[in-house]
Amino acid sequence: MRYDTVIVGGGLTALMCGIELARNGRSVALVTTGHSSLHFSSCSLGLYNAAEPLKAIESLPQSHPYAKLGAEAVESYAARATEILNIAGIATNGTTEANHYIVTPMGQLRQCWLSLDGALTSHNGKELDYKSVALFYPEGFLDFYAQFICDTLGAMGTTVTSHTFSLPELVVRRNNQTEMRSIQVARALDKEENLRALASIISREAGDVEAVVLPATLGFDHADVRQRLSRMTDKEILYIPTLLTSVEGVKAERALRRTFESMGGTIFMGHTAVSHTTEEGLIASVTTSKGITLTAEEFVLASGSFIGGGLAADREGVTEGVFGADVIVSEGNQTTRDIFEPQPFMSCGVATDGNFKVLIGGKAVENLYACGAILSGYNPVKEGCGAGVAVTTALKVADDIINR
Amino acid sequence: MNKQYDVIIIGGGATGAGVARDCALRGIKALLIERHDIATGATGRNHGLLHSGARYAVNDRESAEECIKENMILRRIAAHCVEDTGGIFISLPEDGLDFQAKFIESCLAAGISAEAIDPKQAIALEPSVNPSLIGAVKVPDGSVDPFRLTAANILDAKLHGADVLTYTLVEELIIESGKVVGVKVVDTVTKERSEYRASITVNACGIWGRDLAAKAGVTINMLPAKGALLVFGHRVNNVVINRCRKPADADILVPGDNITVIGTTSSKVPFDQCDDMYVTREEVDLLLREGSMLAPALNYTRILRAYAGVRPLVASDDDPSGRSVSRGIVVLDHATRDGVEGFVTITGGKLMTYRLMAEWTVDLICKKLNIDAKCTTAEALLPGSTTPDAGCKRTTACFSGAKSSAFYRHGDKAQQIDHSTAAKRALVCECEQVSVGEVEYAVGKLGVTNLVDLRRRTRMGMGTCQGSLCAARAAAVMATTSGCSSAEAKSNLKSFIAERWKGMSAVAWGDTLREGELLSWLYDGVCDLSNLNTTEE
Incomplete structure (x- = not known):
C-alpha cells in the first residue's frame, strides 16, 4: 500500500x-x-x-x-x-508565558503548560482558585485518594467536604472485585439515568460550594457529561486525574x-x-x-x-x-x-x-x-x-x- | 507495657521469633525487640527453600539430618507456609554421574528419601528442566514462605503472652556487675527512649549480632557471606530443581507463589555493606548463566528484581568464599565463654533450622533460670495451620480470587479477614489478589505499620507490576485504616516505590526497564512524589 x-x-x-x-x-x-x-x-x-x-x-x-x-x-x-x-x-x-498548576491524584500541585478543561487547577501554585469545594466519588472506588486530597487542599486554605455516592449499576459492578475502576465508572456516567441520580445526590449534599470535584471519570463515550452534570446541578463540575487508566487521556x-x-x-x-x-x-x-x-x-x-x-x-x-x-x-x-x-x-x-x-x-x-x-x-x-x-x-x- | 521480663530477645528474624514463641509456650515471660519490621534481614532474603537436607548430605551430615527432621516438622506445624513441591537433583553431561551415587547413599544415610529417576521421568515431572540432563534424583524439597513463617511465630508468641516491639533499636545493653540485665532502646519512629530489664538477653541478630555482642564487650568472629538471588516474573518450574554436584553458585531454582527464584551466589562482603545489599552485574550474569543450566526458559523469562541477603556464618578460619564453613547452629553462653552473665547468642544455622535453634536456646535459658519446662514447638501447630486441612487447601483452588489468595497466605487465620461486603472484597493489588479486607487484617492483627511491612505480610506489590498499579491505592487504604496522616502515608508511598526500584534497577532491561519507566512516569511524573508537599505536616 x-x-x-x-x-x-x-x-x-x-x-x-x-x-x-x-x-x-x-x-x-x-x-x-x-x-x-x-x-x-x-x-x-x-x-x-x-x-x-x-x-x-x-x-x-x-x-x-x-x-x-x-x-x-x-x-x-x-x-x-x-x-x-x-x-x-x-x-x-494555559499559556506558554508561565506555567500554571494541576492538582495531582495525590492532591498536590504540579506545574503544567496546558491542563485539560475541567481539571482542578491553581494559577499560582500556592492555593486553589476555589475557596470551597465538595468531593464526590463512588463508594469503594480505590483510585481516588480522598483523604490525601482533602488534607492537601485543606492545607492550601480551601474548605473541602468529602462525599461518597453509590449507584445501582456501580453496586453490581462492585460484586466483581476488579470492575470498580475508572473506565467502568466513566461508562456508567455516560448513561442518562445514572447521571441524573448522581446529580440529585450532588444537589442534596454539596451545599453552598464554589465547585464540585470528582475523579476524572466523567463519561467515556460522551464528551459533554461534565457540562450536562453542571447544568443538572447548577454547580461548576471539575475533576482530579486518576492513575491508570486515565479516562481523559484515553478520551x-x-x-x-x-x-x-x-x-x-x-x-x-x-x-x-x-x-x-x-x-x-x-x-x-x-x-x-x-x-x-x-x-x-x-x-x-x-x-x-x-x-x-x-x-x-x-x-x-x-x-x-x-x-x-x-x-x-x-x-x-x-x-x-x-x-x-x-x-x-x-x-x-x-x-x-x-x-x-x-x-x-x-x-x-x-x-x-x-x-x-x-x-x-x-x-x-x-x-x-x-x-x-x-x-x-x-x-x-x-x-x-x-x-x- | 511491662518493664521486667524473664527474657529479652533482640532480633525479629525467624530465629528470634522462634525463640519468643518457644519461651511463651514454656511460660517464660519474653519481650522481642526488632529495629525494623520482622523478617527484614537474612530471613526474608533467601530462596524460601524447604530444604530436604539433600544439598548437605555429602559434605555436612549433621546439617542434612537437622534439615530433614525440621522439614518434616514444618510441614506439620506450618502447613500454611509450606508448599510440597518436591525437588529433583539433576546431573548434566558436564557433571557426570559419579557424584550421584555418592549423593544417594549419603541422603539415605541421613534419613532423606532419594530416588533415582531417569531423565524422561524427570522431564515429565518438571517440564522446564534442562532436557540435556543425564540423570535425576527425587528428594522431599519444598518451598516455605519465610515472611509468613515468621509472622505465624510472632502471632503465636503474642497469643501466649510474649510482647513484641518492632521499629525499636537497642542502643545499649545495661550491664551491672558484669551481668547483662536489660536494654536501653529507642523507638525509631517516635524517637522515644525506654529501658527494659530481664534475667537473660538473647542475641538473635544474625550478622548484626557481632555488633550487639560488642556492646557487651564480647567478640564473635563472624563472616558476612552475601548471597544474591533473582526473582522471575512467573512460576517457571513447579518442582525445586537443584544441581547434583558439590554445592556451588546459583544451583537451586525454587518456585514460590506466582514466581520462581534462582540463587544464590556467595561472596564475602564488608560489615558496612550488610545494611544495604546491592546485586552487581557480575552476580546477575552468574545467576542467569548457571540458572539457565537448570531451566533454559530462564534465558527468556522476565526478571522482576534482584535481591541479596547476608548469611550470619560464624567463622573458624578466614575462608574467602564462606561456602565451606559449616552451616551448623551456634549457641553461645557468654557466661561460660566470656564471663558475661545473662547474655546468650544464637547464630549460624539456617532458616530451615530456626525452630531447632530456638529450642536449643530456650533449653539453655531454662537451665540457666532453673525452669523445668519441655519444648513443645515441634508438635504445637502454628496459627494458620491449626485446622487439619490448612495444608491441603493451600494447593486446592476452593474459592476464586482474593479469598483463596488470603487462605493461601494466612491459612485458617484467613477466616478473620472481613470479606463480607463488596467494599472489603475490592482488590487493592491485582497481581497478588490482595483485598481491602486483607489489608485491614494485616494492619489490625499483624503489626503492619507501613507499605513495606504490608508487602511482607500479603505480597502486595510483589507481582509483575512491582507496585506500579497498587501502591498508591494501598497507601490510601492504609492511611484510612491505620489513621496515619496523609503526609506520612505519602512519604511512606515514596519509600515503598524507591524500595521496589532498588531491586529492579540491577536487572533493568527488557520489560523490567519498561516497568521502571512507567513507575517513574506515574510516581515521579503524574503524582509528583519528588516534590512532596510539606505544608500539611
Missing part, C-alpha cells in the same frame, strides 16, 4: 504529526500497536518546568530537542498544537484519532512495524507484524521510548528495532538506584540531525524523521517537558515534510 507519509507510532506525537500532515492534504498512515502513554496521562501537558519556560529553553544544551527547534519555534508550534487540540474538541487552559487519544481519520488519515491499529527496506539511501517501505508492506515518500519514527516500544533495551544496550537507527545512550550505568533521582535511561533515544532527520550509521537519512519520546537528550519526567517535546517536534517534522 502506498501513502505520502507513514508514521510509526500512535500516541500524542504520531497523531499530532499525522493530523498536521493530513490537514495539509497529505495521505498519511499510522502504524500502531494501539497503546500509548496517553493512557496514563496526567490530564495536563508540560512544556518545561521553570518559572518562565520559554526563557529557560534558550539556555538548554544543543543536544536537547528544544535547542534544535529554538525558543521561538517552540512557542509557535506550541500555539499550533493548542489549536489542533481545539480542532479535535480537546479544550485546554483525548480517541478524539485525536477521530480527527485524523476524518481528515483522511489511515490507522493500522494493532500493527507493529517490524522491518524496512531502503532504496538509494532512502527508506522505501515498512512492513508490519501482520505482513502489510507500506511504501511512502517519507517516514516518521514516533514510536515512543521504552514503554511505547520505540526503544528496546537488552543486557548489552539499547536499540531501535524498525530502522536500526543510531541510538544515543549516556555514559556509564543507565539507571541510578534512587528512582526519584534522574534516570540516565530516560534521556536515551535515537540520534538525529538539527532537523530531526534520523542518523543511521552516522549519516542522516533524508526521508526518515523522528519526533517525540524516541528522541534523545532530555528527561521528560524531571524537566516536565514530555508532552511539549512531543507536540512541538511532531509539528516541526510535519512542517519540514510539507515543505520538502
Whole structure:
C-alpha cells in the first residue's frame, strides 16, 4: 500500500504529526500497536518546568530537542498544537508565558503548560482558585485518594467536604472485585439515568460550594457529561486525574484519532512495524507484524521510548528495532538506584540531525524523521517537558515534510 | 507495657521469633525487640527453600539430618507456609554421574528419601528442566514462605503472652556487675527512649549480632557471606530443581507463589555493606548463566528484581568464599565463654533450622533460670495451620480470587479477614489478589505499620507490576485504616516505590526497564512524589 507519509507510532506525537500532515492534504498512515502513554496521562501537558519556560529553553544544551527547534519555534508550534487540540474538541487552559498548576491524584500541585478543561487547577501554585469545594466519588472506588486530597487542599486554605455516592449499576459492578475502576465508572456516567441520580445526590449534599470535584471519570463515550452534570446541578463540575487508566487521556487519544481519520488519515491499529527496506539511501517501505508492506515518500519514527516500544533495551544496550537507527545512550550505568533521582535511561533515544532527520550509521537519512519520546537528550519526567517535546517536534517534522 | 521480663530477645528474624514463641509456650515471660519490621534481614532474603537436607548430605551430615527432621516438622506445624513441591537433583553431561551415587547413599544415610529417576521421568515431572540432563534424583524439597513463617511465630508468641516491639533499636545493653540485665532502646519512629530489664538477653541478630555482642564487650568472629538471588516474573518450574554436584553458585531454582527464584551466589562482603545489599552485574550474569543450566526458559523469562541477603556464618578460619564453613547452629553462653552473665547468642544455622535453634536456646535459658519446662514447638501447630486441612487447601483452588489468595497466605487465620461486603472484597493489588479486607487484617492483627511491612505480610506489590498499579491505592487504604496522616502515608508511598526500584534497577532491561519507566512516569511524573508537599505536616 502506498501513502505520502507513514508514521510509526500512535500516541500524542504520531497523531499530532499525522493530523498536521493530513490537514495539509497529505495521505498519511499510522502504524500502531494501539497503546500509548496517553493512557496514563496526567490530564495536563508540560512544556518545561521553570518559572518562565520559554526563557529557560534558550539556555538548554544543543543536544536537547528544544535547542534544535529554538525558543521561538517552540512557542509557535506550541500555539499550533493548542489549536489542533481545539480542532479535535480537546479544550485546554494555559499559556506558554508561565506555567500554571494541576492538582495531582495525590492532591498536590504540579506545574503544567496546558491542563485539560475541567481539571482542578491553581494559577499560582500556592492555593486553589476555589475557596470551597465538595468531593464526590463512588463508594469503594480505590483510585481516588480522598483523604490525601482533602488534607492537601485543606492545607492550601480551601474548605473541602468529602462525599461518597453509590449507584445501582456501580453496586453490581462492585460484586466483581476488579470492575470498580475508572473506565467502568466513566461508562456508567455516560448513561442518562445514572447521571441524573448522581446529580440529585450532588444537589442534596454539596451545599453552598464554589465547585464540585470528582475523579476524572466523567463519561467515556460522551464528551459533554461534565457540562450536562453542571447544568443538572447548577454547580461548576471539575475533576482530579486518576492513575491508570486515565479516562481523559484515553478520551483525548480517541478524539485525536477521530480527527485524523476524518481528515483522511489511515490507522493500522494493532500493527507493529517490524522491518524496512531502503532504496538509494532512502527508506522505501515498512512492513508490519501482520505482513502489510507500506511504501511512502517519507517516514516518521514516533514510536515512543521504552514503554511505547520505540526503544528496546537488552543486557548489552539499547536499540531501535524498525530502522536500526543510531541510538544515543549516556555514559556509564543507565539507571541510578534512587528512582526519584534522574534516570540516565530516560534521556536515551535515537540520534538525529538539527532537523530531526534520523542518523543511521552516522549519516542522516533524508526521508526518515523522528519526533517525540524516541528522541534523545532530555528527561521528560524531571524537566516536565514530555508532552511539549512531543507536540512541538511532531509539528516541526510535519512542517519540514510539507515543505520538502 | 511491662518493664521486667524473664527474657529479652533482640532480633525479629525467624530465629528470634522462634525463640519468643518457644519461651511463651514454656511460660517464660519474653519481650522481642526488632529495629525494623520482622523478617527484614537474612530471613526474608533467601530462596524460601524447604530444604530436604539433600544439598548437605555429602559434605555436612549433621546439617542434612537437622534439615530433614525440621522439614518434616514444618510441614506439620506450618502447613500454611509450606508448599510440597518436591525437588529433583539433576546431573548434566558436564557433571557426570559419579557424584550421584555418592549423593544417594549419603541422603539415605541421613534419613532423606532419594530416588533415582531417569531423565524422561524427570522431564515429565518438571517440564522446564534442562532436557540435556543425564540423570535425576527425587528428594522431599519444598518451598516455605519465610515472611509468613515468621509472622505465624510472632502471632503465636503474642497469643501466649510474649510482647513484641518492632521499629525499636537497642542502643545499649545495661550491664551491672558484669551481668547483662536489660536494654536501653529507642523507638525509631517516635524517637522515644525506654529501658527494659530481664534475667537473660538473647542475641538473635544474625550478622548484626557481632555488633550487639560488642556492646557487651564480647567478640564473635563472624563472616558476612552475601548471597544474591533473582526473582522471575512467573512460576517457571513447579518442582525445586537443584544441581547434583558439590554445592556451588546459583544451583537451586525454587518456585514460590506466582514466581520462581534462582540463587544464590556467595561472596564475602564488608560489615558496612550488610545494611544495604546491592546485586552487581557480575552476580546477575552468574545467576542467569548457571540458572539457565537448570531451566533454559530462564534465558527468556522476565526478571522482576534482584535481591541479596547476608548469611550470619560464624567463622573458624578466614575462608574467602564462606561456602565451606559449616552451616551448623551456634549457641553461645557468654557466661561460660566470656564471663558475661545473662547474655546468650544464637547464630549460624539456617532458616530451615530456626525452630531447632530456638529450642536449643530456650533449653539453655531454662537451665540457666532453673525452669523445668519441655519444648513443645515441634508438635504445637502454628496459627494458620491449626485446622487439619490448612495444608491441603493451600494447593486446592476452593474459592476464586482474593479469598483463596488470603487462605493461601494466612491459612485458617484467613477466616478473620472481613470479606463480607463488596467494599472489603475490592482488590487493592491485582497481581497478588490482595483485598481491602486483607489489608485491614494485616494492619489490625499483624503489626503492619507501613507499605513495606504490608508487602511482607500479603505480597502486595510483589507481582509483575512491582507496585506500579497498587501502591498508591494501598497507601490510601492504609492511611484510612491505620489513621496515619496523609503526609506520612505519602512519604511512606515514596519509600515503598524507591524500595521496589532498588531491586529492579540491577536487572533493568527488557520489560523490567519498561516497568521502571512507567513507575517513574506515574510516581515521579503524574503524582509528583519528588516534590512532596510539606505544608500539611
